[in-house]
Amino acid sequence: MxxxxxxxxxxxxxxxxxxxxxxxxxxxxxxxxxxxxxxxxxxxxxxxxxxxxxxxxxxxxxxxxxxxxxxxxxxxxxxxxxxxxxxxxxxxxxxxxxxxxxxxxxxxxxxxxxxxxxxxxxxxxxxxxxxxxxxxxxxxxxxxxxxxxxxxxxxxxxxxxxxxxxxxxxxxxxxxxxxxxxxxxxxxxxxxxxxxxxxxxxxxxxxxxxxxxxxxxxxxAHGGVEIEIVGPSTVDNWADGLPGVTSVRVAGPDTTVVGVAPDADDQQILRAALDHGPVRRFTPRTPDLTELFREVVSA
The missing domain is CATH 3.40.50.300 (P-loop containing nucleotide triphosphate hydrolases)
Structure with missing residues (x-):
């Protein structure tokens, strides 16, 4: 050794x-x-x-x-x-x-x-x-x-x-x-x-x-949890101001990625998305190392 x-x-x-x-x-x-x-x-x-x-x-x-x-x-x-x-x-x-x-x-x-x-x-x-x-x-x-x-x-x-x-x-x-x-x-x-x-x-x-x-x-884990939602038009800014949402990032014309606090109610976020149209994907995920690298280096 x-x-x-x-x-x-x-x-x-x-x-x-x-x-x-x-x-x-x-x-x-x-x-x-x-x-x-x-x-x-x-x-x-x-x-x-x-x-x-x-x-x-x-x-x-x-x-x-x-x-x-x-x-x-x-x-x-x-x-x-x-x-x-x-x-x-x-x-x-x-x-x-x-x-x-x-x-x-x-x-x-x-x-x-x-x-x-x-x-x-x-x-x-x-x-x-x-x-x-x-x-x-x-x-x-x-x-x-x-x-x-x-x-x-x-x-x-x-x-x-x-x-x-x-x-x-x-x-x-x-x-x-x-x-x-x-x-x-x-x-x-x-x-x-x-x-x-x-x-x-x-x-x-x-x-x-x-x-x-x-x-x-x-x-x-330090980078927090995000949820990728595909469906509602991002033009509506439907995720802005939702309780427990710490960040909102547009990843496409119908794809919104929201950062969420540990105590956020994901079902409330899902309901808000459904109020603005059908939801084709609702995927919680942890940011990968590339995303974390960008965040750390730009901080």
Whole structure:
């Protein structure tokens, strides 16, 4: 079982711009943590500080009770958002070299490289140069580079970018497998449906600050309950001012989405809708992560 990855009060400034402000969260062993935010929110900055690529102005990063130093960073599998492999070098030779840098013997490195390329579906490209691969296969090779040394922590910046659905499934299975082995896994992504499906917990960052943190169910519950009503014309504004209705959103010419308070009488809302025409659908639902993300980021 690995130790938790602990990010504690990281602050990073560039002149007058504060890129991170008191960024704090923990990724537990065996947990897949989704780190989401708009472009420029501070996700990559946080990850680069974890890897020592950037230095924080204040705050600490530790693995368990040990501040991360060069020796511990060797135990991290890192996948940068930008392609980090040498484009003119053969895939197999490059991964072999990286594995040996991490201390594997030549024979063990060759074996693990072959295993990961097979697992990720690009074993037949082992003798191709990186720039001969499609963007999706470059992403698979980049993931293999993060895994060849059997890391104790995985830090992945936009790992699903450019992948087709089959490759997304392969990469998802790999992340779940590593988490099942007790490895803390953190990844950033703009594909919020994927984050919602994969992650045990999610942190939503905006303007360098953590704005929401919890399990997907906790975050969605915090967003309240909505009811989607299809039928009455939205031109009538029939839902405005109803008791227990906290928000009204038009989602189409005959579709109204109302936010409701916990003690709202949904039958009263249904009756009000029926007074303005037939109701074809009346569906209570919890907002998904994408809707919650928009709300948190725009707040």
């Amino acid at each position: 690995s130790d938790p990855l602990i990010i504690d009060r990281l602050t990073k400034r560039y002149g007058d711009l504060t890129a991170l402000r008191d960024m704090t969260f923990t990724v537990h062993p065996g947990e897949i943590f989704g780190f989401v935010g708009s472009n420029g929110a501070g996700k990559s900055t946080t990850m680069r500080i974890v890897l020592g690529v950037l230095a924080a102005d204040s705050g600490t990063v530790s693995l368990g009770n040990r501040p991360i130093d060069l020796a511990l960073r060797r135990r991290i599998g890192y996948m940068p958002e930008e392609r980090g492999l040498y484009p003119k070098m053969k895939v197999g030779e490059q991964l072999q070299y990286l594995a040996e840098l991490h201390g594997l013997s030549r024979a063990d490195a060759a074996s693990t490289v072959r295993d990961w390329l097979t697992r990720l579906g690009i074993a037949d490209r082992i003798d191709d140069t990186v720039d001969d691969l499609s963007l999706g296969n470059q992403q698979r090779a980049q993931l293999a580079a993060a895994l060849v040394h059997d890391p104790a922590v995985l830090v992945l910046d936009e790992p699903f970018s450019g992948l087709d659905p089959v490759a997304v499934d392969v990469m998802s299975d790999v992340l779940k497998e590593k988490a099942a082995q007790g490895v803390p896994v953190i990844f950033s992504s703009h594909q919020l449906d994927l984050v919602q499906r994969l992650c045990d917990r999610v942190g939503i960052i905006a303007k360098g600050e953590m704005r929401a943190l919890g399990t997907v169910d906790e975050l969605r």
